[in-house]
Amino acid sequence: MALSIALLLYDRFTMLDAVGPAEVLTLLPDVELKLVAKTAGVVWPDNRAMPFVAPYGLSDVPEADILLVPGGTGTGDHLADAELLDWIRQLHAGSRYTLSVCTGALLFGAAGLLKGAEATTHWAARGQLEAFGATAVTGRWAQAGRIFTAAGVSAGIDLALHIAALIAGDETAQAIQLAIEYDPQPPFDSGSLEKAPAGLAEKLFAGAVALGSRDDRPRPPLPSMP
Amino acid sequence: MALSIALLLYDRFTMLDAVGPAEVLTLLPDVELKLVAKTAGVVWPDNRAMPFVAPYGLSDVPEADILLVPGGTGTGDHLADAELLDWIRQLHAGSRYTLSVCTGALLFGAAGLLKGAEATTHWAARGQLEAFGATAVTGRWAQAGRIFTAAGVSAGIDLALHIAALIAGDETAQAIQLAIEYDPQPPFDSGSLEKAPAGLAEKLFAGAVALGSRDDRPRPPLPSMP
Numbered sequence: 001m002a003l004s005i006a007l008l009l010y011d012r013f014t015m016l017d018a019v020g021p022a023e024v025l026t027l028l029p030d031v032e033l034k035l036v037a038k039t040a041g042v043v044w045p046d047n048r049a050m051p052f053v054a055p056y057g058l059s060d061v062p063e064a065d066i067l068l069v070p071g072g073t074g075t076g077d078h079l080a081d082a083e084l085l086d087w088i089r090q091l092h093a094g095s096r097y098t099l100s101v102c103t104g105a106l107l108f109g110a111a112g113l114l115k116g117a118e119a120t121t122h123w124a125a126r127g128q129l130e131a132f133g134a135t136a137v138t139g140r141w142a143q144a145g146r147i148f149t150a151a152g153v154s155a156g157i158d159l160a161l162h163i164a165a166l167i168a169g170d171e172t173a174q175a176i177q178l179a180i181e182y183d184p185q186p187p188f189d190s191g192s193l194e195k196a197p198a199g200l201a202e203k204l205f206a207g208a209v210a211l212g213s214r215d216d217r218p219r220p221p222l223p224s225m226p
Numbered sequence: 227m228a229l230s231i232a233l234l235l236y237d238r239f240t241m242l243d244a245v246g247p248a249e250v251l252t253l254l255p256d257v258e259l260k261l262v263a264k265t266a267g268v269v270w271p272d273n274r275a276m277p278f279v280a281p282y283g284l285s286d287v288p289e290a291d292i293l294l295v296p297g298g299t300g301t302g303d304h305l306a307d308a309e310l311l312d313w314i315r316q317l318h319a320g321s322r323y324t325l326s327v328c329t330g331a332l333l334f335g336a337a338g339l340l341k342g343a344e345a346t347t348h349w350a351a352r353g354q355l356e357a358f359g360a361t362a363v364t365g366r367w368a369q370a371g372r373i374f375t376a377a378g379v380s381a382g383i384d385l386a387l388h389i390a391a392l393i394a395g396d397e398t399a400q401a402i403q404l405a406i407e408y409d410p411q412p413p414f415d416s417g418s419l420e421k422a423p424a425g426l427a428e429k430l431f432a433g434a435v436a437l438g439s440r441d442d443r444p445r446p447p448l449p450s451m452p
Contacts, residue, residue, distance in 0.1 A: 007276075016249035016406065023242035023379070026273040027437045033275040040449035042279070047252040049259040050233075051279045053268070055446040102407070122407060140411045152407025153249070157380070162413045174416035175426060175435040180242065181328070181348060181378025183417030184410035185366045187388045190400035191409030200401060209401040211253045220281040223266035 002032040003167065006064035006091055008104075009037045009054045010084070012046040012074025012215065016153050017101040021068055024160035027176040028168055036061045038084060046073040048217040058087045066163070067091040070156070071102025071122060073214050079110040089113070097163055098147045101156035105129055105149040117144035122152035123193040123201075138194070154191070157182065228258040229393065232290035232317055234330075235263045235280045236310070238272040238300025238441065242379050243327040247294055250386035253402040254394055262287045264310060272299040274443040284313045292389070293317040296382070297328025297348060299440050305336040315339070323389055324373045327382035331355055331375040343370035348378035349419040349427075364420070380417070383408065 005025055007018055026033050037043050037054035044051060069088065078084050088111045092098045100108050105121040108114050109132025119134040119142050120126075126136035141150040141159040150159040161182070165173035190196040203209045231251055233244055252259050263269050263280035270277060295314065304310050314337045318324045326334050331347040334340050335358025345360040345368050346352075352362035367376040367385040376385040387408070391399035416422040429435045 015245050019241050019245040022275065023273070026275045029436045029438050031438055034446065035276050047249070049248065049252045050261050053277045053279060053448065055449050154383070154406050154408040154410065158410060158412050165413065170414065171426070171435055172437070174414045174423060175430050175437060177412060177414055177416045178422045178426060178430065179437060180380050181417055182380040182412055183421060184380065184384060184412070186384050186403060186408055186410070187391065188396065188400045188403055191403045191407055195409060196404045197400060200404060204401050204404065209397055210255045211401060211405060212255050212257055220260065222279065223281050
């Protein structure tokens with residue numbers, strides 16, 4: 001039996017949250033990845049830059065060995081989405097590992113999975129996470145039983161390597177790291193709230209450093225597809 | 227005028243090669259990302275795990291400020307693909323930056339762009355790169371004029387942050403790094419040929435450490451799409 005991974009997509013997920021761990025985990029032997037959305041079809045990430053496709057709707061995937069939930073600016077739209085939260089609870093009930101990246105942890109919180117648990121999320125969402133009864137911790141990921149929550153966006157790659165090791169052993173995980181040449185050497189050291197230059201996070205919030213809009217960018221046309 | 231990025235997809239590209247840099251670069255202000263394939267439509271990455279969609283064909287995108295070419299196990303199918311190599315040469319002629327990730331550099335080599343140049347690629351493809359007249363170097367990326375070649379898969383994230391800094395300055399690039407919480411802390415230190423445990427690369431080549439098949443995995447069904 002292949003190891004099954006259900007990867008949830010929703011409007012305005014962050015694409016690297018999903019694709020980073022998916023790249024790592026699909027390098028495990030004998031894995032089946034299923035992209036799931038509320039309804040099967042095209043799903044747009046929060047940068048609006050490229051269409052993704054979920055072949056499966058929620059009811060098509062009632063269980064999986066691994067549940068993987070990315071974050072994104074669209075998370076907030078689903079914190080009271082009973083159908084989606086029910087599905088998350090259902091998948092978690094039968095999963096071997098239940099994983100979130102970034103603000104995906106807020107959906108676990110909204111589903112009631114993190115009460116009294118240590119968890120993490122994007123640095124900007126720690127307060128929201130605690131509102132669900134979790135204790136927000138720093139670090140690249142946190143573990144609470146079968147639930148692993150990764151920090152923002154790129155942290156999903158680190159967590160996925162850890163999960164790969166739990167599933168297939170250290171040597172296989174190291175081979176995956178070598179296969180994706182993951183020897184990170186970012187040109188700056190500003191990847192966490194604690195390491196970024198003083199005041200940078202505040203400038204980001206205030207718009208004094210402007211990044212690309214994630215929500216109101218026009219979407220490219222879809223080609224005709226079979 | 228928005229900064230235009232043409233991201234080439236082809237059958238059996240590596241999805242993280244494409245999505246890592248795309249995530250970083252679409253966080254720059256006022257960017258338009260165009261996914262391009264030989265023919266507009268669905269394109270499958272080398273892990274066969276999820277469908278991607280290229281809204282544009284080659285002739286739809288005759289120029290761009292940035293050309294971004296990912297690697298993948300499918301690169302080898304296009305090393306004598308005159309139509310594709312012509313397009314790469316054409317885009318490079320008018321680009322501000324011409325970027326490859328992983329074995330994407332082999333397509334630049336085949337297009338004649340790397341003769342006498344320092345370049346890099348996935349560690350396993352350095353010999354192939356040199357066959358095109360390049361000098362293969364180690365490191366996360368190499369620069370030869372307007373051409374920047376990144377090492378394997380995840381190195382595209384590091385290169386994209388460097389390019390973001392060239393385009394918009396260090397502070398904006400640092401803010402992007404903070405936004406994607408890119409403070410990498412992999413659980414192992416085996417991400418390069420030089421750092422991996424002795425013999426691991428040989429075991430990978432020999433199949434003594436088995437990773438997921440990238441080429442013969444069944445593809446999921448496509449949902450009906452508009």
